[in-house]
Structures are given as C-alpha cells and as structure tokens.
Amino acid sequence: MRLILPFVLFLAACQQNPKTQNSITTTQISANELKTINAHRPDVFSFSRHDEVKATHLDLELKVNFKQKILEGFVVVKYTVLNPEAKHLVLDTRDLKIKKVEALVEQKNKKIQWRKGDTIAGLGTELIIDLPADHSAIKIHYQTKPEASGLQWLEPEKTSGKKYPYLFTQSQAIHARSWIPVQDTPSVRLTYNAKIQIKPGLRVVMSADNNNQKTTDGLHVFSMNQAIPAYLIALAAGNIEYQKISEHVTVFAEQQDLSAAVYEFATTEAMITATESMYGKYRWGQYDLLVLPPSFPFGGMENPKLSHITPTIIAGDRSLDSLIAHELAHSWSGNLVTNALWQDAWLNEGFTSYIESRIVEAVHGRERMMMEATLAYQSLLDEMNTLNEDMQKLVNPASTSDPDDYFSAVSYDKGRFFLEWMEQQVGRKAFDQFLIQYFDHFAFKSVSTDEMIKYLQQNLIKKHPDKITVQQVNTWLHQPGMPAFFNPPSTLRFDRVKQSANRWSTGIIKATDINTTEWITQEWLHFLRALPKQMTFSQLQELDTALHLTQRQNSEIAHDWLLIAINNQYQPAYSRLIDYLTSIGRVKLIKPLYQAMMQKNELHNLALNIYQKARPGYHNIAIQQLDVIVRLDGTHE
Ligand code: BES
Numbered sequence: 001m002r003l004i005l006p007f008v009l010f011l012a013a014c015q016q017n018p019k020t021q022n023s024i025t026t027t028q029i030s031a032n033e034l035k036t037i038n039a040h041r042p043d044v045f046s047f048s049r050h051d052e053v054k055a056t057h058l059d060l061e062l063k064v065n066f067k068q069k070i071l072e073g074f075v076v077v078k079y080t081v082l083n084p085e086a087k088h089l090v091l092d093t094r095d096l097k098i099k100k101v102e103a104l105v106e107q108k109n110k111k112i113q114w115r116k117g118d119t120i121a122g123l124g125t126e127l128i129i130d131l132p133a134d135h136s137a138i139k140i141h142y143q144t145k146p147e148a149s150g151l152q153w154l155e156p157e158k159t160s161g162k163k164y165p166y167l168f169t170q171s172q173a174i175h176a177r178s179w180i181p182v183q184d185t186p187s188v189r190l191t192y193n194a195k196i197q198i199k200p201g202l203r204v205v206m207s208a209d210n211n212n213q214k215t216t217d218g219l220h221v222f223s224m225n226q227a228i229p230a231y232l233i234a235l236a237a238g239n240i241e242y243q244k245i246s247e248h249v250t251v252f253a254e255q256q257d258l259s260a261a262v263y264e265f266a267t268t269e270a271m272i273t274a275t276e277s278m279y280g281k282y283r284w285g286q287y288d289l290l291v292l293p294p295s296f297p298f299g300g301m302e303n304p305k306l307s308h309i310t311p312t313i314i315a316g317d318r319s320l321d322s323l324i325a326h327e328l329a330h331s332w333s334g335n336l337v338t339n340a341l342w343q344d345a346w347l348n349e350g351f352t353s354y355i356e357s358r359i360v361e362a363v364h365g366r367e368r369m370m371m372e373a374t375l376a377y378q379s380l381l382d383e384m385n386t387l388n389e390d391m392q393k394l395v396n397p398a399s400t401s402d403p404d405d406y407f408s409a410v411s412y413d414k415g416r417f418f419l420e421w422m423e424q425q426v427g428r429k430a431f432d433q434f435l436i437q438y439f440d441h442f443a444f445k446s447v448s449t450d451e452m453i454k455y456l457q458q459n460l461i462k463k464h465p466d467k468i469t470v471q472q473v474n475t476w477l478h479q480p481g482m483p484a485f486f487n488p489p490s491t492l493r494f495d496r497v498k499q500s501a502n503r504w505s506t507g508i509i510k511a512t513d514i515n516t517t518e519w520i521t522q523e524w525l526h527f528l529r530a531l532p533k534q535m536t537f538s539q540l541q542e543l544d545t546a547l548h549l550t551q552r553q554n555s556e557i558a559h560d561w562l563l564i565a566i567n568n569q570y571q572p573a574y575s576r577l578i579d580y581l582t583s584i585g586r587v588k589l590i591k592p593l594y595q596a597m598m599q600k601n602e603l604h605n606l607a608l609n610i611y612q613k614a615r616p617g618y619h620n621i622a623i624q625q626l627d628v629i630v631r632l633d634g635t636h637e
C-alpha cells in the first residue's frame with residue numbers, strides 16, 4: 001500500500017476530467033462527480049492530504065491594501081509528517097495569487113518547487129508543494145484577489161462612520177482558503193501568530209489574543225495559542241473602537257454603534273457564568289464581541305475569543321440576545337469539540353442550539369426559552385416540508401457539492417430537540433454530567449458522528465438502558481421528520497397570542513382590542529406567524545394602524561411583517577421594504593423576502609429593482625444565494 005500511494009497521488013493529479021483542470025471554471029460540479037474525484041482525500045470539501053502531512057501552525061504576515069482590495073504578504077506553515085513516504089504538503093487555495101514558495105532552512109530561505117493541482121468550482125485550487133528533505137517550515141508568498149469569497153471590502157459609505165473603509169473575513173465553511181493557503185478542513189487544527197499591517201489610525205482585530213493593542217505605526221500583532229480549525233481564523237479591520245463591559249467581555253464596534261451594543265450585550269457575562277456552571281470552564285480567556293457592519297451575511301459567527309455579530313440583533317431591549325448565547329455556546333460545542341467533517345455539522349449546530357436554549361433559560365427564564373423553542377419547532381416543520389427525506393435526517397446520507405447544505409434547520413433544531421429529548425429521558429443532572437464529560441474527553445479534537453454516538457452509548461445509554469434505547473437514537477439520526485415519541489414544545493403565553501390572532505381574523509375583536517402591552521418580541525413573531533396567509537387590504541391597514549408594524553425597528557418583527565406585506569401586496573409597506581433590503585445583508589432576513597417577491601409575477605420588477613440597487617452592498621456569500629433567486633438577466637427557472 002505504501003509503495004503505490006505516491007502513484008495514486010500522481011494519477012489523481014493527472015486526471016483529465018475537464019471539471020478539475022487548471023482553469024477557473026464556473027460550471028457547478030455535481031455531488032457525485034465531487035465524491036468520485038475526491039475519493040482519495042479524507043474530506044471531500046478539501047484538497048488536503050492531512051492523513052499524510054498535517055499542518056500544525058501558521059505565522060501570517062499580511063498587509064491590508066484597501067486601495068486594491070487585497071491582502072498581500074506571506075504565511076509560514078509548520079507541519080508534521082505522518083507518512084514518511086509523503087513527498088508533498090497539499091493545501092487548499094481559492095483565487096489566491098501564489099508568488100513564491102520557500103523552505104526556511106536555518107533562518108535562510110531556499111526556493112522550493114510547487115504546482116497547482118486540481119481546480120474544482122466552489123472548492124478552489126489544490127496547491128502541491130514539494131516537501132523539503134529536512135521537513136523545515138514552508139513560507140508561501142501570496143496575495144488575495146478583490147473577489148475573494150471570504151473577504152468583504154467595504155467602501156466608507158457602507159460603514160456607520162462613513163469615513164473609513166472596512167474589511168472583514170468570513171471563513172466558515174470553506175472560505176479560509178480564499179485568504180490563506182491552508183488545510184481548510186475542520187479535521188485539521190492549528191495554532192497561529194499574525195502580524196497585520198494597516199494604515200495607522202485604523203484597528204485590526206482577530207480571533208486571537210491582543211485585540212485592544214494601541215499602535216502608532218499600524219502594525220498589529222496577534223497570537224492564538226490554542227489549536228483551532230481554519231474556519232475559525234478571522235480578521236476585521238476598520239475604524240473600530242471598544243469598551244470593556246465586564247470581566248471577560250469587551251465590545252468592539254464603530255463608535256456610532258458602540259453604546260447601543262454595550263447596552264444590548266450586557267447579559268453576556270451572566271451567560272458565561274451560567275454556561276460554566278453547567279458545562280465546565282470557559283477555556284478561551286476573553287469572550288469579546290465584534291459588531292460588524294450591516295452587510296455581515298450571518299447572524300453571528302463563533303470566531304474564538306471574538307464572536308462576530310450582526311448589528312440587526314441590536315433591538316434596544318435585549319430581546320434578540322439568544323444569538324449571543326448561541327455564539328458563546330460554540331466555545332464548547334464547535335470550537336472546543338469540533339465536527340470532523342461538514343457532514344457532521346449537527347454536532348456543532350445541534351449541540352450549540354441546545355446549549356443556547358439552556359443559557360437562555362438560565363439568564364432569561366424558562367418562559368422565554370419555551371417561546372423560542374416553540375418558534376424554532378414551527379420553523380423546523382416548515383423547512384422540513386421543503387426538504388427531501390435524506391435532508392430531513394440528522395445523519396444526511398446524500399452527498400452534495402456545497403458544505404452549506406449541511407446547515408439547515410435539521411442540523412440546528414432537530415439536533416437541538418434530540419439533545420433536549422435525551423435530557424428529558426435521563427434527567428437534567430445526568431445529562432449535564434454526560435455533556436461535561438463529553439467536552440472534556442474530546443477537548444481540542446474533531447469528532448465524527450460515529451465517535452460521538454459510540455461515546456454516547458458507553459457513557460449515557462448503557463447507564464440508562466430503560467430510558468433511552470439504541471433504536472430510538474437511530475430514529476433521531478436516520479429517519480426523516482420528527483420521531484412520533486417526541487413531545488412538541490408549547491407555551492401558555494403563545495396560546496393566548498394565537499387566540500388573539502384568531503379572534504381578530506374572524507372578526508370577533510378589532511386590532512385595537514388586542515392587548516399587546518406585555519408582549520415581548522417572541523410574542524409579536526408568533527402573532528404575525530399565526531395570521532391568515534391571505535388578508536384584505538383593509539385588514540392589513542387596520543393591523544398596521546393599530547400596531548404600527550411598518551415602522552418597527554426590530555429587525556425580526558419587521559422581517560415577518562414585510563413578508564406578510566409582500567404576500568398580500570400591501571403597498572404602504574413597500575418603501576420600508578426597499579429601505580430594509582438596501583440597508584441590511586443578513587441572508588436569513590433578506591432571502592425569504594426576495595423569494596416571496598419572486599413568487600408573485602406582479603412583484604418581479606420590484607424585486608429586480610431593489611436587488612440591482614442593493615447587490616453591490618451585499619457579501620459574496622449572500623450574492624451567491626440571491627443571484628439564483630433574483631435573476632437580473634431576466635431569465636426564470
Ligand atoms: N456557525 C454559524 C454560522 C455559519 C454556519 C456560517 C455555516 C457559515 C456556515 C453560527 O454559529 C450560526 O449558527 N449563526 C446563526 C445564529 C443563530 C442560529 C442564533 C445565524 O447566523 O443566523
């Protein structure tokens with residue numbers, strides 16, 4: 001086997017498949033083609049052969065060039081050779097310009113051979129570097145391209161302050177390779193140091209130590225001494241200020257957003273304390289929060305030591321802070337114990353959504369947690385209705401060419417309800433004890449679903465054979481839909497809200513009679529979702545006048561109302577809709593609105609006009625998803 005391995009590698013590199021040749025092709029590769037091409041690689045979404053040579057540490061030195069929208073410099077890669085026969089270090093790149101590769105031999109640099117291997121649409125280009133005989137560190141000089149999928153370069157007018165440009169990275173799932181040549185798979189963990197040069201006066205922050213350094217020369221120095229997967233390497237640069245709000249928490253934001261963020265995130269320290277008391281010590285030192293500009297495509301991103309957060313959760317009343325609980329929870333499930341492959345995403349997101357709910361319960365009480373559980377359950381059922389049977393399984397047996405497909409309501413909320421169900425079966429005390437042990441056992445490791453289930457059998461099921469059976473666990477993992485033995489969540493307060501919606505829509509009461517004075521955000525959302533799908537103009541007008549829905553600044557409530565407005569062509573809300581879609585870029589909030597518009601012939605033009613205006617301000621990740629929904633070239637699916 002050993003002898004033929006290099007030959008197999010050689011064969012793979014020589015493949016004549018047109019989808020893998022050294023030209024950038026935009027043709028999407030099919031899931032099955034990808035599986036075949038990458039059968040010899042341990043992770044289908046990565047070119048790396050970390051089973052042979054595994055990267056362990058990066059020293060990054062990059063200059064932020066706002067004018068050209070590029071990062072330029074080098075990375076030094078340290079690695080361990082696992083297979084003594086191995087001849088190459090194989091890295092992932094995407095749209096990188098590789099200039100020179102050297103071996104660092106006794107402080108001197110010696111040029112070494114490298115070449116590009118396969119190029120696969122969506123995955124990027126394989127970088128194959130000859131291993132130096134003495135296995136010394138490898139230095140790669142490179143620069144990024146302005147269209148790098150993991151970088152967003154913002155002109156000053158897209159920031160709150162409007163004076164300085166801004167840059168941020170988004171590496172998950174497989175975008176780290178678009179700004180660092182790296183083994184971009186969650187199975188490989190690395191430590192890193194970084195020196196980032198920027199125009200003096202601006203600040204750089206990273207998922208590392210040393211985010212509040214003062215420099216006069218624009219050189220920012222970072223170190224991350226705990227090994228993390230590449231998808232957690234993160235950087236942001238701009239006119240960023242900060243305020244320490246508690247022992248472990250500092251909030252970073254542009255000056256204009258800082259005080260609102262400080263107010264909104266005041267519960268964070270209490271969340272850390274609560275999580276530590278349930279699942280063991282927080283192991284990352286600081287837990288800082290960075291408020292991104294509104295084009296940030298996600299709600300949050302759990303970059304270690306420094307979560308990246310959308311400004312759309314700043315509601316003024318802390319009602320959307322469960323998102324902070326979620327990103328914080330990833331410090332245990334995801335960052336400490338990491339899914340080995342993206343196929344195991346539910347180990348990150350399902351566990352995290354469960355812990356999020358436990359944190360919310362501890363900090364805001366059981367009622368709020370149950371309201372959020374009920375909303376999540378409803379969304380899960382709605383989304384599952386649109387998914388095929390394989391996609392409804394926690395362990396999704398279908399292959400795909402895009403790892404993002406493994407992140408659906410199934411991995412988040414079916415995963416979460418699976419854990420909640422186990423908790424109910426064995427009791428909270430026993431389940432918490434199990435999770436503490438699990439996090440300890442797999443700390444700083446990547447785990448597969450099989451390993452996790454084996455551990456579960458040994459350490460939980462065996463102890464409670466009368467409470468959880470292997471067959472029930474298999475139903476959760478391998479059957480579509482929700483298990484018949486699962487009890488859906490419900491809350492009395494939501495029952496009352498639904499009753500109000502029904503009484504109003506059947507004409508028993510007027511909108512002004514609905515008692516909303518005590519309603520929290522989650523009740524508003526439940527109310528809007530409980531309304532009939534079709535309403536008349538005068539019904540909508542009555543609601544809007546009584547409840548001031550079009551003017552709501554809470555991004556979630558506004559989203560649900562705008563969806564209703566689109567579905568019923570309620571024109572008085574259109575200018576708010578335009579404003580909403582051109583001012584925020586969080587995919588979860590904007591994509592459903594475009595989808596709804598495209599489902600109505602009368603609204604195609606409105607969608608196209610808004611999208612044309614808004615598109616330049618959106619992140620690549622958002623554009624990729626929206627371009628196939630709103631077709632600017634006028635074609636329809
Ligand atoms: N890690 C995810 C975001 C992500 C997933 C980025 C997949 C790229 C690929 C993050 O923790 C997350 O789940 N964010 C949610 C927040 C939520 C469920 C509270 C989001 O962005 O909406």
Ligand code: ZN
Pocket residue numbers: 326330348349352
């Ligand atoms: Zn998450």
